[in-house]
Amino acid sequence: MTGKLFVDRLVFFLLWVSVNALAWVARIVDLTSDARTYLEVVLLIPVYLLNGIIIGLVTGIGQALILQRFMQKPSRWFWSTLLGYALAFPAGLLIEVLIPSITFPLQGADFLPLSGPSTMTIYLYPQSLFWGAFIVGLAQWPVLKRFIPDPNAKKQVLWALATWLGPGLGIFARGLFFSIPFVAVERLSIGVAMGIVTGLVLLILTSQGQSRSGPVSH
8 A cells, every 4th residue: 555545545534534523413403302102202203304314414515525536426425315314313213112112012011102191201312323324324325336346235235234333333432421411422422433434334345446436546
């Protein structure tokens, strides 16, 4: 590896991580909520959708700007990223509720009522962000496969796993700083982890073989 190539990779990686971190800190409404009924869960869907759109918007713009040197139509990456995040947040919320909705009755226990008084409370944040994150990778793949060498199903799964693992590692890292009572720290840790994981996987995918126009082409 030449010195210039190493510097190019490092700059690309640092920019990628920075964009993801910035995007996850950006927010309008707070997701630190809980629910006591299914009706309250339904009312949270627009909130999660809005947050997904905001993060997808910032992430999509930032990543498209980074990738514009390597893609003929970076706007496709923007729209796929925006779509992925817009779907991932509500999907994560629904999956977070669906799992105990199935497991509780199997154990002979009641879960949330449809509406009305309830003694059960489900805390949805931040683990709900983890469940739907793989959708981001699936949405981005049709665009990503156009500029990596030899795209295949294994690489598609790897990319989806990268976008899924990022928030999980970020949530775990936030636990190490639990004494810091700031939601921004939690979201920053998720964004940094998302950027590190997806950035490293992207460098791996574009360095395997002769990249068509990737950020690490030889």
